Amino acid sequence: MAENFVVPTRMKAWVYREHGDVATVLRLDPELEVPKVREGQVLVKVVAAALNPIDTLRVNGVYQLPGFALPAVPGYDLAGIVVKVGREVKELKVGDEVYGCMLNANKDGTLAEYTVEEESFLALKPKKLSFEEAASLPLVIQTAYGGLERAGLSRGKSVLILGGAGGVGTITIRLAKEVFGASRVAATSSAGKLDLLKSLGADLAIDYTKVNFEDLPEKFDVVYDAVGPSERAVKAVKPGGSVVTIVDHGRELPPPAFSFIGTSDRSTLEKVKPFLESGKVKPVINPKSPFPFAQVVEAFSYLQTGRATGKVVIHPV
Numbered sequence: 668m669a670e671n672f673v674v675p676t677r678m679k680a681w682v683y684r685e686h687g688d689v690a691t692v693l694r695l696d697p698e699l700e701v702p703k704v705r706e707g708q709v710l711v712k713v714v715a716a717a718l719n720p721i722d723t724l725r726v727n728g729v730y731q732l733p734g735f736a737l738p739a740v741p742g743y744d745l746a747g748i749v750v751k752v753g754r755e756v757k758e759l760k761v762g763d764e765v766y767g768c769m770l771n772a773n774k775d776g777t778l779a780e781y782t783v784e785e786e787s788f789l790a791l792k793p794k795k796l797s798f799e800e801a802a803s804l805p806l807v808i809q810t811a812y813g814g815l816e817r818a819g820l821s822r823g824k825s826v827l828i829l830g831g832a833g834g835v836g837t838i839t840i841r842l843a844k845e846v847f848g849a850s851r852v853a854a855t856s857s858a859g860k861l862d863l864l865k866s867l868g869a870d871l872a873i874d875y876t877k878v879n880f881e882d883l884p885e886k887f888d889v890v891y892d893a894v895g896p897s898e899r900a901v902k903a904v905k906p907g908g909s910v911v912t913i914v915d916h917g918r919e920l921p922p923p924a925f926s927f928i929g930t931s932d933r934s935t936l937e938k939v940k941p942f943l944e945s946g947k948v949k950p951v952i953n954p955k956s957p958f959p960f961a962q963v964v965e966a967f968s969y970l971q972t973g974r975a976t977g978k979v980v981i982h983p984v
């Protein structure tokens with residue numbers, strides 16, 4: 668039988684009422700109204716959330732969705748418990764433990780005690796994962812999986828991952844090896860993170876501070892670029908191979924590079940579920956994590972260094 672949850676009318680949430688630097692404009696509101704659930708949505712009690720570079724871009728106002736209006740709560744990734752369902756919700760029920768990301772969220776983000784989500788963006792949390800681990804995954808795993816798929820990575824092919832130690836890169840290494848069956852995985856990072864890349868499954872870990880990856884004699888079937896040097900990336904691919912970049916949108920890319928933007932949907936989360944349940948694909952949580960909910964601004968400023976390893980998670984919310 669579904670549990671009953673008492674949902675308050677007000678909650679704690681991080682809110683920005685104007686665009687600007689995160690540290691200047693993001694404030695903890697102790698009394699924000701809990702969002703209303705529309706037909707196809709569920710209300711989730713957020714247990715853990717995770718940060719992504721795009722959260723900063725949205726607070727800064729660099730990236731905005733059509734129809735966006737202030738004030739807003741930032742945050743895409745979450746893991747939590749369904750506490751209320753809209754009238755047209757078909758599969759999820761009150762009490763379900765879920766995770767997901769809301770890439771088209773305009774106003775009600777995940778850095779709040781409660782948030783509303785479209786049912787279709789959420790999947791049941793794999794039992795093997797804690798809330799913290801689950802919250803770290805949705806945006807990056809959807810971006811990693813979708814990009815590798817579009818680039819045509821398949822069993823027996825080789826891949827070079829630029830930015831192997833970050834939120835996207837760490838999970839891309841795991842997926843390339845365990846889900847796509849790459850025969851050889853190479854990845855770049857600075858010197859102190861090469862062992863991490865190897866522990867995740869990289870056959871070749873390249874210190875980008877010492878080696879220009881495009882000068883290596885070895886070329887790759889696929890280059891997955893989570894950093895941005897597209898002109899160099901295309902020099903590292905084999906003839907007939909492909910280069911997918913998840914940065915540098917909106918500029919012309921040198922062929923065969925193309926741009927990929929992750930989307931929110933539960934289908935990727937369902938495809939990777941067996942690998943998460945078996946432990947073959949494990950999230951990489953940043954060692955300074957989790958940051959408690961009260962320290963969201965500190966967590967943002969840490970992520971903004973561009974040097975964070977794995978995922979920066981907020982827990983407990």
Ligand code: NDP
Binds near residue numbers: 719856893930
């Ligand atoms: P992170 O902040 O987690 O990445 C930090 C990591 O980047 C650090 O571990 C750092 O390692 C590494 N890094 C920095 N510079 C280099 C370099 N020159 N070569 C290799 N590694 C480097 O970011 P994410 O992984 O979350 O995102 C990466 C990029 O992808 C961002 O620009 C983000 O906006 C974008 N993105 C795009 C998405 C899409 O849908 N298109 C979705 C998600 C992210 P070290 O300390 O060793 O330098």
